[in-house]
Amino acid sequence: MEELVDYWLNRFDWRAQEAELNRYPHFRTEIDGLGLHFIHERGKGLDPLPIILTHGWPDSFYRYHKIIPLLADPAAYGGDPADSFDVIVPSMPGYGFSDRTHERGMTPARIADLWARLMTDVLGYRRFAAGGGDIGSEVSQFLALRHPGPVVGLHLTDTGFFTFGAGYPRPLGERAAVPGCDRGVVDAGGRL
Secondary structure: HHHHHHHHHHOHHHHHHHHHHHOOEEEEEEEEEEEEEEEEEOOOOOOOEEEEEEEOOOOOOOOOOOHHHHOOOOOOOOHHHHHOEEEEEOOOOOOOOOOOOOOOOOOHHHHHHHHHHHHHHHHOOOOOEEEEHHHHHHHHHHHHHHOOOEEEEEEOOOOOOOOOOOOOOOOOOOEEEEOOOOOOEOOOOOOO
């Protein structure tokens, strides 16, 4: 234990970690009285597609630190600059630098609604893609289901384990009405 404490106190480079976190532009906004933190890295191409990436639990925006530059500036890594993205990575309520909610009911569906407002009302995007992992997959799925107009694409690193209950769809593969979604049902392929 002494060796571990010595490492953290005397050899771990805290300033290097701070510099890594600060290499991206950080912002805060308020939506429905809730302070939300997000990274907004603008793409280097002519017409970058905005993408919002949502982390899981226990996790943070830092989950995406390695792919943010790849998405924002693909030409720097041998890719086509036409494939660039404006990358938005928020901290979910209660995580990272976002405020913790003081009321019950902060479900993935409700977070998806916050993200829709962040992307359209705060940042002014008319269309965008979404991606997520772990709980972020659920948030991203709800974002696409509840806001199909602006969401043009969806990438998930986990399809998630759907639970039954208020605000949750049934497992994919079972045709079921999705609460809050006025476009119909989800089939086995995840299509509406």
